[in-house]
Each structure stands twice: as C-alpha cells, then as structure tokens.
Amino acid sequence: MPGTNRQLDGALAALLARRESHGKLRRLTKPLAHCVDFSSNGYLSLSTNLEIQEQLLARLQARVAAGAADIDRAAGSRASILGSGGSRLLDGNSSFAEEIEARIAAFHRSETALLFTSAYDANTGLLGSVPQPGDVIVYDELIHASVHDGMRMSRAGRKIPFAHNSVSGSRPGAGAEAGDGRLGRQSENKNLEHVLGQLSGREGSEDVRSGKANVFVCVEGLYSMDGDVVHLQKVVDAVDRCLPSGNGYIIVDEAHSVGVFGDDGRGLVCKSGLEDRIWARVLGFGKAIGCSGGVVLCSSTVRSYLINYARSLIYTTSMPFTSLASIEVVYDYLVSGRSKPLREHLEELIHYTHCQLRAICARQRPGQLMIRVQEAPAVSPIIPVLTPYPRALAEHCQRSGFMVRPIVAPTVPAGSERIRVCVHSGNTIEQVDGLCKAIEAWVRQNHGAVERDERRDKSKGLGEVTKTHNVLSQDRPRL
Template sequence: MTENRGQLESILGALLARRKSQSKLRMLNIAPGSSVDFSSNGYLSLSTNLAVQKALLCRLEAQVAESNSPGSRKSILGSGGSRLLDGNSSFAEALEAKIANFHKSEAALLFTSAYDANTGLLGCVPQPGDVIVYDELIHASVHEGMRISRAAKRIPFAHDSVSATHYSQNAGNRIKKPSRQSKNQGLDDVLKQLSSDERVARGKTNVFICVEGLYSMDGDIPLLEDIVKAVDRRLPSRNGYIIVDEAHSVGTFGDKGRGLVCQLGLEDRVWARVIGFGKALGCAGGVVLCSSTTRSYLINYARSLIYTTSMAFTSLASIDVVYDYLISGQSDLSRHNLEALIRYTHRQLYALYTHLHPDRSILHVDETPFRSPIIPIFTIYPRDLAGHCQRSGFMVRPIVAPTVPAGSERVRVCLHSANTKEQVDGLCTAIEVWVQSRVVATSETRDNYLEATNVLTKQDKPQL
C-alpha cells in the first residue's frame, strides 16, 4: 500500500513545495480568541448578537419538545435527505416564501451554500448556444458554474467598466486601485459585438450578464443602473438576463438590509439574485431569488440541489431568526453604526497615509471615501503587514495572487458593527509602526545596494 502511494505522494509533495516557494501555499489556521476581528465577513455582528442567539435557542428548544411527541419525525439534526426525497419540510418552504417577500422577489429556492447556488444556477440554465458575459473579478463559484454549463461562449469584461466614457465620468466615485491594465473590453463594447450576431440580435440566443453586488476583495460596488441601461440598449429583444451575486451586499445595503438591487429599485430588471447567508447575516447557506418558473426548473435540473442533503433544522432556524431580526428593523442600529465606522476608518487611514507619505508600493490608501465595510490597503508586502498586525492583536488577512490579479496585492480589512473606534485607532497605530520600519528597511537596502555598486565600479576602473 505504501509503495503504491509513493509516486503520487511525491508528485503532490512537489506541487506543494513549488507553491510554497512562490509564497502561495494555503494553510488552515485558527484566529486567536483574544485578537480583534478585522477579518471575518460578519459585517453586522449578528452571529454574536445576544438577542439573535436567544431567539435561536428558543426555536431549537421548541423543536426538540415537538420531536419527542409520539410519531413525530421532527429533528434538529440531520434533514433526512435531499429536498426531492426526505429533506423537504413545510418550514423550509415557508422560509423561502418569507425570504422572497422580504427581497421583493417572486420566488426563492434554498441551497446549502451560495457556492452551490451559483454553480446550480449557471450550470443548468444557459442552453446550448447561449452566452455568459461576466465581470473579470467575479467569484470563483460563478466560474465553476460556467465551467459545467452548456453555454457556447463565456466572455469576461473589464471590472467595474460599463464603457470607457462612462468610467472616466464616474472615476471620482470608484476606488483607485494600483495601475493594472485590463486586457478585456468594457461591458458595453462586449454587448455591442455580441449584438452583431444575427441570433443574438433576433433574441434567439440568450445572454447572461454576471456581476456582484459588492466585490469581496476590492470592496467596490458595480454601476448596476448603467449595466441595466447597457443591456437594454444593446439587447432590445429582451434576451439579456442579469444575475447579481449579492452574497456581500445583502445586510449592508438597502432598506432593512435588502441588498443593492432593492436599494436601486431594480428587482424587475435583474433576472436572478444569489444571496449568501454566511456574510452579513451571520448564518450559513444560500438562496436563489428568481421567478416561479425558474425555481421549478432549478428543482428539476440543478445538480447541486438534487444530489445534496438539504439543510438541517438548525441551519433553517438560524436563517429564519435572522430574517425576523431584519424584518423587525432591529438590525438598523447595527447598520448605522457600521456606516459611521466605515467613514471614521477611512478618515483615520487616509490621515495616516498622508502623514507618513510612504512610497505607493509600501502602502496606498485611496482618497475616495469607502462605501462598504471591505477596505483594501494596497502594498507589495501584504504577508509582512498582515503578520505584523496579527502579532499586534489585530486579525487582518493578506490577499495575494491568484486570488487577486498580480500587482494588486493588499491587506483586506473587514469592519463590523461591533468594532469600536478605539480598535480602529489601534489598528492604525500598528500599521504606522510597520510602515516606519518598512521605510527604514527599504532605505537601508537601497543604501547597501548603492554602496556595493560603488565598490564594484571602483574595482572595475582601469589602473592608470
């Protein structure tokens, strides 16, 4: 047995060693309980909210009491199977109706994760000959869905760019990332080229346009209204179908946290939305918001739904409790606190940046105020900066290629409503100490290089 494994283990070990040599090796780790959380996705701090936790415990206790009744099949543990077999329940269907109503959607279908929701939706809906157009920085789950889909073409467009003219007019509202020329065209240009195809122009070929409501690595928001206008203009046969992944935007945007699509009033212009419960909502799982027809189609064809054990009562109850919390308006204060903290954090970080004025390669914070709780701090030393912050008691994460394009590495700071201004100040102090030490180290390295160069130059001079 060991001999048979030997060659494979050597191959796998070599691949891991190569990744490690490239500083790309991924490892599991546990954040110290004493560190300040500037890393997790729970922007509204609902998973640690005492009222939410008490409500969930009451639901679970009631379910346990019912499960002890004679002949009861109820349980708080396993669901019993997939939704199509023994895993469905009236509670799950009532929850879907509640979610659909809250987000002003005709229907909703639960998945075990937003990843499964994206792969299920894109893996089965596009028909042979259809086209998928997607933002070049779209989430990996969308890429996986496209990979298994029957679409004839998958075309990326430049991130956050509807058209060159429009982008330049709105540049003041966007985060200026390190210079990175995209090889892809803007969305409008891609749709213009597609509309020259007769089948697309006549509405015989469907075009699916995939974007995110909030991009998890850059913290920026798409120009969704202009995306809708571009789709209407270039695809007048109404064969353009916009899909918005709202995993990070639900809870943080819109009235009561309904998300970006509802905030902009585009519910009738966006064909489908994918929502993840593991971010601001503090739970686990995902849902597709769509028409009743699309919901029925997914039940019949989405493999990530059909062949997966459905969520247990514990997961469904936690989602239900959180939606009750949102619907009641109790989360509004958390959202307002978060918005105030976002503004404060930008002022502090930008003041630090302008005071220290480091080389952009060491640290860069944009002047444009942040609009989301995801804050990228650009540096070519993300691991070093993140490590220093972690040792100082602040949990932030380095984000490197290939998760983000090479040349746009950064440390990502995620804010939460439970964070305080004092914690933000502490993080800024840690960053300041690191920048000062990095500037000194960089200066010493440059001086040593120049000194060594001068010595070599003198040695190379001919003796007279």
C-alpha cells in the first residue's frame, strides 16, 4: 500500500506541475490585513456593518438565555446556537427556519422559498433533480460552475450553451448584444433565440414543439467575472416567441445581483417586474447579503419536489441557528430600507471608478495595451480590468495596499485574463484614487519591459503562452 500511495501521489504531483508550468496553479491565500478590499463579493459591506453585528450578537445572547431557562424545566431541552443536529428531513428543521423562508419569499415576491446551505448546493439540487429524461437545458456559456455540476447530475437529454449574454440579433455568437460596449469576446455558440429556434423548429424535437419536453433556460442576474447584467426581458421574450407551447422555464441565479439591484435590494427579477415570468430564482447570501447560505425561490409544488428529490438538501446537515439568525438580522435591515444609502453610495463609486480606469486606458502609449476596460458605463460593482499580465498587476496593487486578485484561465477563457476590481459601499473616493494611481504606476513602470519582451518573443517565434511568462513573471504573486 505505501508504494501504491507514492505512485498515486507522483501522478497527482505531475498534474500539478503541469498546471504550474502553464501559470494556472491555484493556491490558498489569506487576505492581507493592510490592504483595502477591492476583491471580495461583499458589495454592500454588510458583514462589517456595526449595527448588524450588534443586532446579531443580541439575538445570539437572547437564544443562550432562553436555553438556560429551558434547561431548568426539562433536562436536555436547551436550544442550541451551534450545530443543527442533522439534515432538515431528520432533526435539522425548525419553526425558525420556516419563518425565515416565509419572510424571504414575501420580500422577494415569491410564492415560497427553500433554504440550502449554499447557493452552490441550491443550483446543484435544483438542476440535478428537476429536469427529466427528454428535457433540455439551455445555458449561458459563462454560467457558474455550480450550474454545470447540477447539469452533470441531471437526467436531461441535452445541455446546450448559448453565446454569453447574447439573446437575439443578426450576429449570433458575438457574445454580447449589439452596441452594448462589452469587451468584445467572440464565441462559436449561437445566441439564445437561435438555439431555441433550432430546438422548436422543423429540424428540432417534436417533443419540444408539442410541449411534451421541457426546456430550462439558465442565466445569471449579474455575471461575476465580466460584471455584466443579463438582458432579462429579452430572455423572457425569446422564450415566449420560440416556445409558444409554454414549456420554457427560466432559472435566474441571483447570487451576485441580490442586494445590489431592485427596491431595498430585492434583486434583478424584482427590479424588472418579472417575478411571475421566472420559474425559479437561486439567491446566495454570501455576497452582498453578507452572510452564508442560499435559497431557491419557487412555487410550493417545486419546493415540495426539492424536499423529496434534491440530494444537496436531503443529505446535508442543515444550517445552525447562528446562520439563520444572521440571515434574519440582515433581512430586517433590508426590509427597513436602511440599505438604500449604501446602494446609492455604491452606484456613485461604480461610476467614478469606471471613469478613472477608462482615463488610465486613454493615457496609455499608442498601441501599448497594458490594460483594457470596457467603454460602456459600468452597471455593477464588478469591473474587469483586462491585461496579459494579471498576476504581476495584482501583486503590484497588493504591495501598494489594495487587494485585487488575478483571474486567469480556466476560470475565464484564455485571452481574457484580468484583475477583477470589486467596489463596495464601504470604500471611499480616496481609496479608489489610490487604487487607480497604483494601476497607472504599474502601467508606466512596465510598458518598456513589455515592448522589449514582445520583440524578443517575436524574433523567436514564441506564442501567447510564452508571453505570459516574460520578464514580468518575476513579479507574479504566488496566488
């Protein structure tokens, strides 16, 4: 056995070495205490909100006090604030959990809600159990990994991608709606309407045309890497046009859009007034909401079905009181309207940050594209800064006191590497100015080295992979 273990470890080490040689090796890192946060997904800065923290501590202390009183009356009956005791189908359910679900459903204008331990589990549970043999799943090519894992578990007969955020138009496969000013990614996939038209056309499936087979269309409200927002009304219209039998069902992952968009942070679906047109929504509490966990917003029938068939719910220990209480406290804050000033400040920072980054792009030397930022105004807190040297730029920013992370393939398609600037309501104009000064300083310091390196690569006939391991590689962070 020891020899066998060494043999397997050797094979795994070889795979890791190959990934490292391509500059794609992932490592766990710790947030740097001295750095200003421009990386995390806590867009409203609620997890560090003192008012919310104080309210949560008060709830926990009240729970402990109530448990101490109960123990005097009945041995072993003390309420726990730690573990939940099991899955929700065994000992992990509670009136408290069901009350929170009802409150979440009402806030987001949904019939019902079902809590999961994460939005990842919610997606895998939903996609892994609902689609039946013969059904089809159509999904945005940049959809989250959890949807892909749910599709792998699914019994759906076909899974078909469509070009990112491309719903209709004369340029299928362009990866963006015409005129939206996005970063110009080209895609071999067709747009959504083209895919749905093929499915329901004469050359497609009779089961789809007749409505016997269901078509599930999966999109995200806000895409976490590009920071763009789905054209949700266009998606609804395309499904209605192409699937007149009423067998098209739209699933929106709102993990990144909840808290940011809509009245009091209700999300993009509510902002668009499409609550009755979206079959299911998956919300994540680990981003703008500042907690942990996830929820599926759906009909009471779908909720009952998930309780019976979603493996990520049935076989997972349910959330403890601490997690439930944190969700309750944050929703108290949202319902009260107190988050409105945070979103207003966030919108101002988003506009200001994008303008400053675009100004840096305009000041670059002609033909020297060290960084690139979309021309169209930013519509979300996520602003990608494309660069061939994301690791070097990220490390420079961190040394300057600003936490940003490099995003490289395979997390994003090769050729679209970037740093991901995430703006938060807790940030200030001065902090944004500091980050932008650090980015521009890096551009000025390194443009000469890049020119020399590109001339060297060209003379040797080296390709893009080698270019990412040029003289700047000595500055790459070990992330």
